[in-house]
Amino acid sequence: MKKRILIANRSEIAIRIIRSAHKLGMLAVVFKSDKEPDALYLKYADEIIPAKDSLREKAIFLDAERIVQLALAHNIDLIHPGYGFLSENPDFAALCIENNINFVGPSPELIREMGLKTVAKSMAIKSGLPLVPGSDGPVNDAGAAKGFADKIGYPVILKASAGGGGRGMRIVEKPETIERNFKSASDEALAAFGNGDMFIEKYLQNPKHLEFQILGDKHGNVIHLGERECSLQRKHQKIVEESPSASVTPEMRKEMGDMAVRFAKSIGYYSAGTIEFIMDEDGSYFFMEMNTRIQVEHPVTEMVTGVDLVDWQIRIALGEELTINQEDIKINGWAIECRVNTEDPQNRFSPQTGFIDKIHFPIDSSIRIETGVVSGSVVTPYFDSMIAKIIVHGKDRGEAIEKSLAALYEFSLIGLKTTVPFCRTVLKHPDFVNATYTTRWVDQVFSPEMLENEEDEMIGALAATIMYASEYLQLSSDLPTYKHDSLNVWVLNKRLNY
Amino acid sequence: MGTSYIYKRDASRLFIAVRDSGKRYKIYIPKESNPVINSVEQDINFVEQEDFHYIFDWKGKRFHCELVSRDQNKAVIKVNGVEYKYSLESIFSYIRRGMINSDENKIDANNIIAPMPGKIVDIFLSDGDLVNEGEPILTLEAMKMQNEITANCNGVIRKIRVQTGQSVMKDELLVEIQSIDV
DSSP states (O other): OOOEEEEOOOHHHHHHHHHHHHHTTOEEEEEEOTTSTTOGGGGGOSEEEEOOOSSSSSOGGGOHHHHHHHHHHTTOSEEEOOSSTTTTOHHHHHHHHHTTOEESSSOHHHHHHHHSHHHHHHHHHHTTOOBOSBOSSOBOSHHHHHHHHHHHOSSEEEEEEEEETTEEEEEEOSGGGHHHHHHHHHHHHHHHHSOOOEEEEEOOSSOEEEEEEEEEOTTSOEEEEEEEEEEEEETTEEEEEEESOTTOOHHHHHHHHHHHHHHHHHTTOOEEEEEEEEEOTTSOEEEEEEEOSOOTTHHHHHHHHOOOHHHHHHHHHTTOOOOOOGGGOOOOSEEEEEEEESEETTTTTEEOOEEOOEEEOOOOTTEEEEESOOTTOEEOTTSOSEEEEEEEEESSHHHHHHHHHHHHHHOEEESSOOSHHHHHHHHHSHHHHTTOOOTTHHHHTOOGGGGOOHHHHHHHHHHHHHHHHHHHHHHHHHOTTOOTTTSOHHHHHHHHHO | OGGGGGTTOBGGGEEEEEETTSOEEEEEOOSSSOOEETTEEOOOEEEEEETTEEEEEETTEEEEEEEEEEETTEEEEEETTEEEEEEEEEHHHHHHHHHHTHHHHOOEEEEEEOSSSEEEEEEOOOTTBEEOTTOEEEEEEETTEEEEEEOSSSEEEEEEOOOTTOEEOTTOEEEEEEEOOO
16 A cells, blocks of 8 residues: 655645655645645645644644644654754654654654754764854853853854744844843743743854755664755845855865764764754854754755655655665765745845736756746745745856856746845855855845846836836827826826726 | 937837936837837837736847836836836926926927028928927028028927918027927
């Protein structure tokens, strides 16, 4: 009998996981959320479970108890959590296992340990990973935080021990403001995560974000699949990712990769995972955290290594042994991913919701499109604003940038604004071309005027004029008494309608 | 073709689009040929039109234009995903506004007067036509000589004050031209 895998997620990642499930001969089951009843991913599934979550505050994807309850009622063998939602919730993983459902991911204990940054860091120290100078554990009060910061020097960053996504995080430039910042960050963390524990560390001014993809099985084998650079972020969230990174030499790749593997082995890690590093301007790097889920940007790694990470995640969950050795992993060419979010880059990336009247993606053998929408889809306010990823492969970085730009120019979406013009601006900018960009690029370099160009402006003026003129000329001919110098046409139109 | 391209064209097809930055585009939209933007004919290919969405090809590139919003003569157009704001005017409202606030747009009324007494034998243009400096507007016959009376500036013919066959005195007003730099 075919195994039944339930995907406790939505949008592009649900479709991505369905693809792997089918490749492995499984039946793919998804939830139909009342908050998004016409979603595209539903069309790809073999079976749909109505979640009936319209009257509940939470979408089904956040409701651990109900997911497991429905999974049991539908004879589910495995649950794949995707990313976000409950993917790194140890209680959810534990609940699955208690109910004899195979959770596609590492053990609940590992998720819990890696989720608590202070615990993860102390485990990293044991494997000899370098850490940014900072507190060994949570700092209990503002006074202690100040004492510590005075010792390591400013600026420092305060982070919620249980945090993520920028919440409960403060950068403190000088001693006078540390106590106030500590209080507000701690309160924010308590409200958001139910845990007000804070830790403190030295703040790197212009860092790069690097991460190593690893795969480990339940038999103690671990390999790494090279790095991704995800320094291009806005609001602490990634927008453009690439693999490999131009800032990592082959020697560093080996050193950092070995380190990542050593760490994963030391904690008995299995499933796909990501070990994040922060790199300073001088090239020194430090362990940040480990993510225990499949990541949004996993396709860039797949494109340069040829390894299907989601397939392996599922096969590992089923107990299969890795058949790839470290020596088999070769980095072939370069891959860049651009995230298409329905956000307005001209207005502080504010989210856009509504209808996608028309969407067009580029098609080419070197382009991979992962999307959860089609023309006519609705972007609701209930979920994330990412609607697609455009991943492009080139023989080298230059070609990958060039092809990505061509792909971004071919992309079009009528109805909502997206991050695509922003990605084009990034890919054309010298800081990206020279690979000197850091996580501060958006704050320090980007301004909305950079999205504009003279050709677009001129064609826009033409389009505006044609739309105006077609009404103007129409009105002139419709109304013989209408003198075209008496009124502006749109004003007239309004008067005629009221 | 330079400025002579707009010779004897209908001024009701000439528009001014001003961006919020103040940058100005003079756009002439002929019935059947390419648009003339800031006096230069542009080989812009109109690919597709659907509701308020236009697609153009120009210089080998594609431009998706979508009308995002409009309020009276203000329009927001999204071009390849980025919004630009314009205010639009016909050449007539532009001239009128220019007369009210002449510092802004360099618009002057130019009168053409009869250089000698004579008779109007031919009129080539009509009110509202675009005209270039030096372009003949009418023929004045005086002392058995046909004299072409030409425009003294680039602009729009505001009013032709005479008719064919009419006799005129020296210094009589023949034509009013609204001078604009088109």
